[in-house]
Amino acid sequence: MSLLPFFQWAEATSLGTAIRTSPWAFAMIESFHLLALSVIGGAVLIVDLRLLGFGLRKQPIAEVAQNARPWLIGSLTVMLVTGVGLFLSEPTKCYYSTPFAVKMTCLALVIVFTFTVRRRVTMADEGRVQPMWLKLVAFVSLALWFGVGAGGRWIGFSG
Amino acid sequence: MYPLVESAHVLTLCLFLGLAVMLDLRLLGLTLVRVPMSEIKRRLGPWMVGGFAVMVITGAMLFYAIPVRSYQSIWFRIKVVTLVLAGLNALVFHTTIDRRIAEWDRDPVPPRAARRAGATSLVLWAIIVVAGRMIAYNWFDCDKQPQRAIVNAIAGCVVGPR
Numbered sequence: 001m002s003l004l005p006f007f008q009w010a011e012a013t014s015l016g017t018a019i020r021t022s023p024w025a026f027a028m029i030e031s032f033h034l035l036a037l038s039v040i041g042g043a044v045l046i047v048d049l050r051l052l053g054f055g056l057r058k059q060p061i062a063e064v065a066q067n068a069r070p071w072l073i074g075s076l077t078v079m080l081v082t083g084v085g086l087f088l089s090e091p092t093k094c095y096y097s098t099p100f101a102v103k104m105t106c107l108a109l110v111i112v113f114t115f116t117v118r119r120r121v122t123m124a125d126e127g128r129v130q131p132m133w134l135k136l137v138a139f140v141s142l143a144l145w146f147g148v149g150a151g152g153r154w155i156g157f158s159g
Numbered sequence: 160m161y162p163l164v165e166s167a168h169v170l171t172l173c174l175f176l177g178l179a180v181m182l183d184l185r186l187l188g189l190t191l192v193r194v195p196m197s198e199i200k201r202r203l204g205p206w207m208v209g210g211f212a213v214m215v216i217t218g219a220m221l222f223y224a225i226p227v228r229s230y231q232s233i234w235f236r237i238k239v240v241t242l243v244l245a246g247l248n249a250l251v252f253h254t255t256i257d258r259r260i261a262e263w264d265r266d267p268v269p270p271r272a273a274r275r276a277g278a279t280s281l282v283l284w285a286i287i288v289v290a291g292r293m294i295a296y297n298w299f300d301c302d303k304q305p306q307r308a309i310v311n312a313i314a315g316c317v318v319g320p321r
Contacts, residue, residue: 027296031289034172038288041173042181049206056202059194067191071184149170157162 016088051138065122103151110144175210186277188268
């Protein structure tokens with residue numbers, strides 16, 4: 001089954017057309033996408049660094065994760081909303097873009113991973129989880145987010 | 160090469176600015192309120208310094224790739240001025256309220272001067288990020304005349320007689 005019809009439908013939406021034809025809309029939406037990136041970067045890193053044994057080492061993992069969560073969810077929401085806007089402005093380009101496919105795959109994986117495995121591990125009693133597993137969780141999270149970020153940046157560079 | 164440097168510049172944003180945002184939010188009393196401010200500075204400081212170094216190096220490389228266009232870009236000029244202001248804000252913070260950190264280290268909501276520094280930092284960095292992204296757009300470029308006089312003045316365009 002080809003997903004092309006979905007991308008063609010997205011291309012034809014009035015919102016997509018409006019963003020595409022406006023000289024400012026894409027840049028404005030992109031700016032908010034970047035601002036949310038700064039926040040989500042901090043909210044993710046502060047927890048993953050802690051899992052790796054760096055950063056706020058003297059604080060319990062659960063406390064760091066709990067404090068970061070509202071900022072993670074808030075910035076992720078802004079990223080998703082603005083991301084849809086950016087996507088709607090050029091769906092056909094995205095359809096043929098390998099970086100876009102990489103980004104969406106990593107994004108789906110990291111969202112599921114963050115709100116299942118990573119959430120459980122950060123909330124668990126610290127003594128009950130081996131440090132190696134904490135580090136592995138942080139590594140997977142960072143690797144997937146890197147795929148999202150690098151893929152995203154590369155959509156703009158490729159044809 | 161340019162895309163690689165650019166990507167490094169943008170992704171390091173997460174490291175440097177991401178942690179700076181968390182620190183500013185702590186100054187505002189909006190996150191990690193049970194963690195002493197001195198602890199946040201000590202533990203996150205080295206990562207922020209490292210991230211900042213990468214940002215400066217990659218940023219200088221991006222500038223060096225298109226120096227004339229950058230120099231005459233209204234966005235680049237806004238970015239540099241705002242960077243200086245952010246530096247001044249940090250300097251003021253470190254030389255005033257941060258000197259007396261022992262008095263408010265454990266306060267969930269730091270004193271007004273510290274909150275002001277955090278809020279100012281967030282606003283200035285938001286401007287820096289947006290202005291930086293806008294350098295890529297050519298709406299106000301000098302070779303796209305006619306531009307408004309104010310644009311030409313701020314961007315330092317050399318406009319011939321029309």
